[in-house]
Amino acid sequence: MASNNGTVAILLVEDSELDADLATMHLRRSGLQFTIKRVEEREAFTTELMRGGYDLILSDFSLPRFDGMAALSLARELAPNAPFIFVSGVLGEEIAIESLKQGATDYVLKPRLERLGPAVQRALRESEAQNQRRRAEERTRLLVAELSHRVKNTLMTVISIAQQTMRRSDSLKTFETAFLGRMHALAGAHSLLLRANWGDMDLEELLSDALKAFRRGDGRHVILQGEPVRLPPQHALTVNLIIHELATNAAKYGALASDGGRIFVDWAIEQRDGDDHLRLTWREQDGPPVKEPLKRGFGSTLIQRSVGFELGGTVSLDFPETGVVCVLQFPLTPEQRDIALQA
Incomplete structure (x- = not known):
């Protein structure tokens, strides 16, 4: 362990200037790159420990107004990760063993x-x-906590989708088709996020994958256009489900229900009060004439709720005769989303 510039910061507890110079000389001979700060008394030692930034502590065992075991106790309390080595003129076997039991790294x-x-x-x-083991353990702990959180959220999403789909299905076959389609969409998004190590997801890749099952022939009837944008994992899952609902509706009643129909999806980042917001527009053309439904189905309800509650944004869903137009607007970061949800 060393500072960012490769230099080891050493705190030396030593009352003899001569002994301090000898220790410094031998450290230089070993090829170690270091800086050293010498203190003699308890107060100065405590101050330096609280200031922090030391990679190693060297301490004499016998000092006029301070003793090595007290120094070791303070170091374990205030700098528990810094190695502690006694450098003493005389150190009996029993004392040496006891110092190692109390947390000393070595003695010379x-x-x-x-x-x-x-x-x-x-x-x-x-x-x-x-330190590497501690960092790995901390990363593992955080990953397990995050995985538990995501699994819980995903299961709640599945339960909600199952309940709402069942309420709006007039037969088991209708339920099976709608529910499995939504599960496949959710699974597809999870697969993409897994490949990205559950990091931010490229929006165009996400949209392309979500619409893959709805493409025909050369796929030119689906046009995606926008600047590079990366979505946080939870945003990616929600957007994937929304696009699946829009595409499913288009395949049943809209532009994807006819050979000449086309889908345009474009997006851009907009500034609102100094924060980045995504504006994503779904637009259908050249399909059958569209009429606004007399009542909203689960797909429309899912879109409205997802944008409002999951993304902290707004959605407009219009039904001009030329084709459905859906516009999503939401903050790009989870922090901005949480602020929007609290407003």
């Missing part, structure tokens, strides 16, 4: 300071290995 006797460099190098390597 002053008559054998040629061991100091190798001891420091070994302590730094072990410390870095421990």
Whole structure:
């Protein structure tokens, strides 16, 4: 472990200037790149520990107004990840064993300071290995918590879709077709996010995949156009479901129900109060004449609720005779979404 510039920051507890110079000389001979700060008393040592930024602590065992075990106790409390090495003139076997039990990394006797460099190098390597393990454990903990959260959200989405689809289905076959279509859309979005390691998702790739099952022939009847945009994972899942609903409706009643029908999906980033918002427009052309339905089905309800509650945005869904037009507008980051939901 070392600072960003590769230099090890050392805190030395030593009352003898001569011994401090000897320790510094042996460290330089070992090839270590370091800076060193020497303190003699408890107050100065505590101040430096609280200031932080030290990669290694070296301490004499016997000091006029301070002792090594007290220094070790303070270091374990205020700088628990920094290796601690005793550098002492005399250190009995029992004391040496006890110091290691209390958390010291190693000890070096002053008559054998040629061991100091190798001891420091070994302590730094072990410390870095421990830090890497801690970081890996923390990443694992965060990933498990995030996975649990996402699985819970996904299951709640599945339950809601199942309930709402069942209420609006007049037969088991109708339910099966609608429900499985929505599940396939959700699974497709999850597969894309998995390939992206559940990071931000490219919007054009997401749309292309969501509309893949609705393309015919050369696919020129589906036109996607917009600037590069990446969506957070939860946004990507919601947008995928919305596009699936629009495409399913278009395949039944709209532009995708006729050979000459076309779908245009375009998007752009707009600034609102200094924040990035996405404006995404779905527009159908050259399909059968469109009439506004007398009542809204689950697809329309899902779109309205998803944009409002999941994305923190707004949606307009219009039915001109020339084809359905749907415009989504929502903040691009989850933080902006949460602010919008609280407003």
